[in-house]
Amino acid sequence: MTSLHLTSGSPCPPLQDGKVRIYAMRFCPYAQRALLTSAAKNVETDIVWINLKDKPEWLVEKSPGGKVPSVEIGDGRIVYESLIIADYFDDAYPEPNLHSKDPVSKAVDRILVEGWGKAGSPFYQLAFVGSVDAEKVPELIKEFEGVVSTYSKELEKRGTKFFSGDERPGMLDYMIWPWFERRPVIPMFFPDAANWDEIRQNSAAIDQWYNRMKEDPAVAKYFVTPEIHHRYCITVKEGNIDFDMLTKV
CATH class of the missing domain: 3.40.30.10 (Glutaredoxin)
Known part of the structure; x- marks a missing residue:
């Protein structure tokens, strides 16, 4: 490497x-x-x-x-x-299976992976664009967190520790995780642009999932703290991207 x-x-x-x-x-x-x-x-x-x-x-x-x-x-x-x-x-690499062996469950998870794309644009504007219009910030947060809330409700409906079940994360868990790892940078940039306590109440299930995911060995291997993600995003916003930030920590 x-x-x-x-x-x-x-x-x-x-x-x-x-x-x-x-x-x-x-x-x-x-x-x-x-x-x-x-x-x-x-x-x-x-x-x-x-x-x-x-x-x-x-x-x-x-x-x-x-x-x-x-x-x-x-x-x-x-x-x-x-x-x-x-x-x-x-x-x-057959084991462990990340996709569900049940065709319907696999199809539903694929739909949810594709649906996560709706969160991409508002997240990118909030986390990486340096000149985002301040008046648009609350609406962008609402748009992004609205998608998060949908997934939180889906997890709550499933009643499992992970989207794949109780045993370990599966494909859907891993495919959406990178954005949840970076999610904390938004309130760090815009602490007064939303009612963050209310937002957390609406996403309690996904917040618990977040804490469980951090303990997964695959996630832990490549996990970057919110503070470092925030510092990296600042370099992007300022137009001086520091790709090698982790070598200096």
Whole structure:
């Protein structure tokens, strides 16, 4: 695993025998999906961090469009897009199963994974845009937390510790987790823009889930504290992104 994010002019590290290469960015929630599922499946990985503002020239050979995450198998084949990578790991490494074996339950969870996309735009504007209109902030918070509340109610309806059941997290849990790990940065940026106590009351089930997820070994392996996420988001808002922040902590 490289410790720093590689930039233009950096050579591509050689593949390591017996390991699956993951091209990622340490603070990218989509890349975190690949990291979480590989860890949950106990896959031997070699992670190469990529500076997305000054990308190595060879990245387009490893990921069309120059995006992360991307996975390179030992025989040189490439798999990219976070949800497809997650499915690849679940299919290629049978245990433990992350998708439900029940076709209907699996389909419902896939719908919920796709539905989570509604939270992406308001979260991005709140966490990463430096010049977001102050008058729009309460509505953006309402939009984002409205999606969160929907998932909290779904978990409450299921009556289980995780979306996948009581035993351990499953695919849906891991696919939405990266945004919940970053969720605390919003009240850190906008402490007076919403009634946060009321919001927490409306998402009690998901807040309990959050605390359980932090104890999961795969989540704990790549967990970044809200304080560090907040510091990273500040560098994004200010236009001076610090990809290598964790090497200085």
